[in-house]
Structures are given as C-alpha cells and as structure tokens.
Amino acid sequence: MASQADNLSGGIGMNAAAVGFFGAIGALLRYGIGRYVGGWWMSSFPLGTLGINFAGCLALGWFSSWAAAQKRLPAWLRTGIGTGLIGAFTTFSTFSVETVGLVRDGLWGMAALYMMLSVIGGFALAWAGYELYQAQVRQRERRAS
Amino acid sequence: MAHWIWVALGGILGALARYGLSTWGVRKFPSLLPRATLFINLSGSFLLGILLGSGASEPFYLFAGTGFMGAYTTFSTLNVEIVQLMKKREGRVLALYATSSYVLGIALAFAGDYIGTLVRG
Numbered sequence: 001m002a003s004q005a006d007n008l009s010g011g012i013g014m015n016a017a018a019v020g021f022f023g024a025i026g027a028l029l030r031y032g033i034g035r036y037v038g039g040w041w042m043s044s045f046p047l048g049t050l051g052i053n054f055a056g057c058l059a060l061g062w063f064s065s066w067a068a069a070q071k072r073l074p075a076w077l078r079t080g081i082g083t084g085l086i087g088a089f090t091t092f093s094t095f096s097v098e099t100v101g102l103v104r105d106g107l108w109g110m111a112a113l114y115m116m117l118s119v120i121g122g123f124a125l126a127w128a129g130y131e132l133y134q135a136q137v138r139q140r141e142r143r144a145s
Numbered sequence: 146m147a148h149w150i151w152v153a154l155g156g157i158l159g160a161l162a163r164y165g166l167s168t169w170g171v172r173k174f175p176s177l178l179p180r181a182t183l184f185i186n187l188s189g190s191f192l193l194g195i196l197l198g199s200g201a202s203e204p205f206y207l208f209a210g211t212g213f214m215g216a217y218t219t220f221s222t223l224n225v226e227i228v229q230l231m232k233k234r235e236g237r238v239l240a241l242y243a244t245s246s247y248v249l250g251i252a253l254a255f256a257g258d259y260i261g262t263l264v265r266g
Contacts, residue, residue: 016161023159023164024153027155027160064225092246115247123228126221126224130225
C-alpha cells in the first residue's frame with residue numbers, strides 16, 4: 001500500500017532514482033575525502049574512513065529522527081538523503097577490509113584501536129545525533145510556551 | 146577524470162542494490178533483528194575481501210570496490226539501528242546484531258581476502 005508520502009512524491013520509482021542519484025554523491029564524497037586525507041596523513045591508521053563513518057553516524061542519527069517528524073517531507077527526499085547520500089557515504093566493507101589489512105601487516109595494536117574507536121564512536125555519534133534532535137525539539141517547545 | 150566516473154557508477158549501483166535488498170527483505174522477513182543490513186554488510190565485507198586479495202586493477206577496483214561495495218555496505222545505518230534497538234530496550238537483539246556484524250564482518254573479510262589471494266595464485 002502506498003503511503004501518503006509516496007503519493008506526494010510519485011512512489012517507488014522516484015525513491016529509487018533518488019537513492020541512485022544521492023548514492024553517487026555519497027560515494028564521490030567518500031572517495032574525495034579519502035584521497036584528500038591520504039594526501040597528508042602518513043600513518044597506516046585508516047583516519048579517512050573513521051572520520052567519514054563518524055560524520056555519517058552523527059548525520060544519520062540526527063536526520064532520521066528529524067525526518068520522522070516531518071509530515072510533509074517527500075518520501076523520495078527522505079530516502080534519497082538517508083539511504084542514498086548518508087548510507088553510501090559511510091561504509092562497512094572498507095572498515096572490515098582495513099582491519100584485516102592492519103592485522104596482515106602485523107599492526108595488531110592499531111587494528112584493535114581502529115575497531116574499538118569504530119564500534120564505540122559510531123554508536124556514540126549516532127546516539128548524539130538522535131539526542132541533538134530531541135534537544136532541539138525541547139528547546140522549541142520551551143520557546144513556544 | 147575517469148576514476149571519478151567509475152566511483153559514481155559503482156556508487157549508484159551499490160546504493161540501489163542496498164535499497165532494493167533492504168526494502169524487499171524488510172517486507173519478506175520482518176524481524177526485530179535488522180537482517181537485511183546484516184546480510185548486506187556481511188556479504189559486502191566478504192566480496193570486498195576477495196576483490197582486495199585478488200589484486201584487482203585500479204579502474205575495476207574503483208568501480209566495484211570503492212564505488213559499489215563502499216556504497217552497498219553502510220556503517221551509519223548499522224549504528225542508527227543499534228540506537229533504535231537501545232531505545233526499544235531490546236538489549237539481547239542489540240548485542241546479537243552488533244556482535245554478529247563486527248565479528249562476522251571482519252571474519253568474512255579475512256576469508257574473502259584469503260580466497261582472493263588463492264585466485265591470484
């Protein structure tokens with residue numbers, strides 16, 4: 001059954017088009033940032049991916065709770081930005097493979113640090129994004145009353 | 146210039162594959178455990194491991210690795226789903242989801258990388 005938001009935006013085809021378009025932008029941003037960081041960061045520690053994944057967790061934590069409260073936000077834009085842009089910007093497979101690469105190079109400590117920072121930081125930032133939106137809502141309610 | 150196009154093309158297809166699989170999966174196998182994202186992240190880690198181990202050439206890696214697998218798998222959705230499970234107080238599902246994602250993801254990347262080096266010979 002199509003939701004009201006689907007009707008507003010033209011349905012599944014429109015959502016898929018938005019996911020493809022925004023997905024390309026997300027992947028390009030990830031590639032560009034990775035190249036930029038690789039230009040000056042000389043350590044084997046995967047700083048680029050960690051920064052990208054951290055930023056994406058904060059962004060999606062905020063965006064998904066904000067978007068859930070926007071009744072008139074078209075479904076294609078919600079899906080395009082959440083699933084397409086932020087989903088494609090962050091990456092799990094690169095994280096896994098980079099961890100394996102560090103272990104293969106004998107950099108056990110760095111591999112453990114990368115894993116710990118990713119697991120804890122990713123969760124903390126997604127939570128922070130969620131809480132940031134809740135705080136904005138409370139502030140707005142206080143102003144209105 | 147061409148390398149940006151490979152990444153963009155892979156990114157379009159990877160994001161669409163994730164969107165299609167998760168939309169279908171959520172409808173077909175509804176569960177508290179985000180099985181679709183779990184499957185996507187695990188399969189993507191395995192395949193990227195193979196790609197890296199086999200020593201794929203630069204343009205192909207940019208398309209299939211950086212573009213497709215990078216956009217197909219997602220770190221942000223995983224963590225937002227973990228936060229949602231925490232808000233629902235589903236501690237056991239949360240622990241199962243987080244542990245299987247990270248432990249199996251890295252194990253499968255290892256296995257893929259090993260298989261890739263065998264393919265390369």
